[in-house]
Amino acid sequence: MTTSAPSFFPVPAPELDDLRRRLVAARLPAQTPGDDWSRGIPLRVLERLRDRWLNGYDWRAYERRLMSERHDAFASDICPLHYLRRVGDDAALPVNVIHGWPYSYAQFLPLADAVGQAHTIVAPSLPGFGHSPAASVAFSAERIARAFHLLMTEKLGYERYLVYGEDMGAPVADWMAGLYPDAVAGIVATHPSFSAQKRDGVVLTDAERDFLASTRDSAESGYAHQQGTRPDTLAAALQDSPVGLLAWIAEKIAAWSDGGVATEFANLDDDDVLDLVSLYWHTRSIGTSFRGYAEPDDLDDHPLITVPASILINTHERGYPRSLAEKSYTDIRSFERLGSGGHFTAWENPDAVAAAIAEHARRVTGGGPLPAPRTCRRPVGASRIMTASDRLPDPTRAPDVVDDFRDGLDPELWVAEYLPQWTTPERARARYGVVDAGVELRIDADQPDWRPEDAPLRVSNLQTGTFSGRVGSDRGTHRHRDGLRVRTETPERLLFAPSHGRIEVTLSAGTDAGTMVAAWLVGTEHRRPEESGEICLFEIDADAVGGSTRARVGIKAHHDPSLRTDMAEVTVPIDASRPHTWTVIWGDGETVIGCEGVVVRRIAQAPEYPMFLLIDLFEIGGPGGTYPKSATIHRVRGWDDTDPVERAVSVAHEVVDGEGVQTLGYGTHAGQHEGDHKTEDHHPPALAHAPQENGNAHQR
Structure with missing residues (x-):
C-alpha cells in the first residue's frame, strides 16, 4: 500500500x-504565585x-x-x-x-x-x-x-x-x-x-x-505516573481540550529540550511546538500514545x-x-x-x-569518507537562495510545441481535467477562461471537490494526455494516493509525452488564500505502472509569493524503484504573481530546474519514460475568501528529445495486462474517441476538454 x-x-x-x-x-487557569515553570507551564x-x-x-x-x-x-x-x-x-x-x-x-x-x-x-x-x-x-x-x-x-x-x-x-x-x-x-x-x-x-x-x-526525579515524574496508571482519565481531558493538550505537551518540550525550562524551547520555536501539538490533536492520538507508559x-x-x-x-x-x-x-x-x-x-x-x-x-x-550531510539548521521552511551564477543553456533548435493560447485551448495538446480517471467528469473538469494574457485557471465558489474522499480539495488543471485501465482497476496515470480506483475510464491520449527534453512554462501565480499553483511532469504509466516518477517544476503556495518567492522543486519517486524522492524548497528573487518563466531540462540521468534562465536545482537522476505535463491551480483548504481564485498560464514551449524509435514504440505499444486500452498518438484529436470514455455507471460523459461545455464566457 x-x-x-x-x-x-x-x-x-x-x-x-x-x-x-x-x-x-478556552477557559484558562489563574496563574499560581510566581512566574516560573516550577508548577507547570x-x-x-x-x-x-x-x-x-x-x-x-x-x-x-x-x-x-x-x-x-x-x-x-x-x-x-x-x-x-x-x-x-x-x-x-x-x-x-x-x-x-x-x-x-x-x-x-x-x-x-x-x-x-x-x-x-x-x-x-x-x-x-x-x-x-x-x-x-x-x-x-x-x-x-x-x-x-x-x-x-x-x-x-x-x-x-x-x-x-x-x-x-x-x-x-x-x-x-x-x-x-x-x-x-x-x-x-x-x-x-x-x-x-x-x-x-x-x-x-x-x-x-x-x-x-x-x-x-x-533520572528518577520525583518532581519530574508526575506526568509518567499519571499516564501509566490512569491514562484513560487523562486522555478524556486532553483529547477534548486543545489548550489542555497544548499545555501538557509544551511543558514537556520546555523541560526536556536543551537547557530545560530556562530556555523554554531552546533551538525550537513556537511553531515547532504547534506543529507537534496539532498533529496529536488532529490524529486524536494522545490517549493511545499513553499505552507506552501503561x-x-x-x-x-x-x-x-x-x-x-x-x-x-x-x-x-x-x-x-x-x-x-x-x-x-x-x-x-x-x-x-x-x-x-x-x-x-x-x-x-x-x-x-x-x-x-x-x-x-x-x-x-569500512568505506572511505561519505558525502557530508547537508547543513540544516532550520529544515522546515529552510530554502536555498537562487543566485545568477549558474545559467541555463539556450535551446539549440526551435521548439516542437509552442502555445500562447491566443486561439483558445488546443484540444490536440490539452485535456482540461485533473486526473479524470480517479474521479467523475464534473469533479475533474477545470474551470478556466481564455483571456488576453493567456489562459486563466480558476477556482469558483460552486466548484465541487476533486474527490469526496479528499475534500476539501478543488483543482483546475490542464494536462497533455490521459491514460487509465478499466473501471475498478488501479491502472492510471499518477497513482499518488492509496486506494485509487478508476471511476471514469479514459482513452489513452499521448498528446505530448516526451521521455526527455525541455519544457518552459510562463505563468503568473495566484495570491488568493489557500491556493497553490504547480507544474509537474508525471509518468504516463501507460506502458508499465513503475513508470510513475514525477518532476516537480514548481509548487508555489499563495502565502509564499511576495518580493521574493518560495517554491518546492525536485523529484518524487512514487512507485518508480529506480528513482529516489528529492524535494527541496528554494527562494527565488521574483514576485511570482507577475509573469515569469520556469524551465526543466531532463535526460541522461540529470534533471535541471531553473527560473528566468537561472538554475535553481541540479538533480543527479531523471525519469526515462513518457511524461505528461500538468499545470494546476489548487484550493487545498476549505472555502474562504473572494471568488473566483485564479492563476494565469501565459505560454508553454516544449522540446521533445525522445528517440524516434522509442516514441514509435511508446505510441504503438501492445497492452499486455489485459486492460485493452486504446492508444491515441501525438496529434490525434481526442474528441473523436468520446465513445471510449466510460464511468462507473457506464454513461459516457460530456467531452472532457471541450470548451463549449465548460460554461466559461471567454472561451472559443
Missing part, C-alpha cells in the same frame, strides 16, 4: 473550524502559544510539508503500522529512526533533511502514535522491534541497516540490534540503554547508581548488544557514564557528549545526529 500521504490528509475544514472555536472559548507562555495557534500559525502549510513526503503502511501482528521513507543512496546503509513520546515521525524530518541523499531514512510511527492505530495487543518494545525488522527486511527488502531511536523508541532500537545482529549493521544511540540496572550478574559502580538515581514491561530487557555502536549523549542525560554503556553495548566505536541537543535530540540538533550516522556508517562498512 503506497501513497503520497496518509488518507488522514487533508484535515477537513470543519475540523479546523471546530479547533478554532475551542481555542477561542506559566500562564504567559500558554496564552502566547494559544494566541499564535489562533492567529498566524499555518497548519495547512505544515500539512502540505507532510503530504509532500512518501508515506506507506505495512501489516504486522500489532496493527497496520505507518511509516515515512525518504529515499537516498541505494548503495549506503538505510537507517530506521524511531521516535518516542511526546513526539512523532514528523520530528525526524529535520534529520532526514540534514542526511540529504547520503542514506535512506525510514521513520515508522509507533503503535497508537500519529497515523498508526492503537495496537490490538499490549505495547511491547520487543514486539515492535520484531515488526520494524520485518518492515526493513521483508517489506522494503534491505539485507542490512542501521538503527537509531529516542525516548521509548531507543529500547525498540536496542531490541532490534540485540535480536538481529546479522541484519543490524550498527546502532547510533543518543538515548543509550539503562538495561544494565536489570541485567543479572551486573554490578553497578557508585557513579552509575548515582546517574540512574538522578503497558510495557520490557523496555530494559533487551539482549546484550554486540553490533557496532556509536554513543552520542544528549544534554538531558549529560552525566551518563561510559562504563554504564559498556554493560549494554560490547562494541562501542565512539562515545561522545553533545554540546547541544536535549531529549528531542535529532529534532533539536539534526546536523550532529546526521554526522554521527554518516561517520558510523563509514566505520561499519
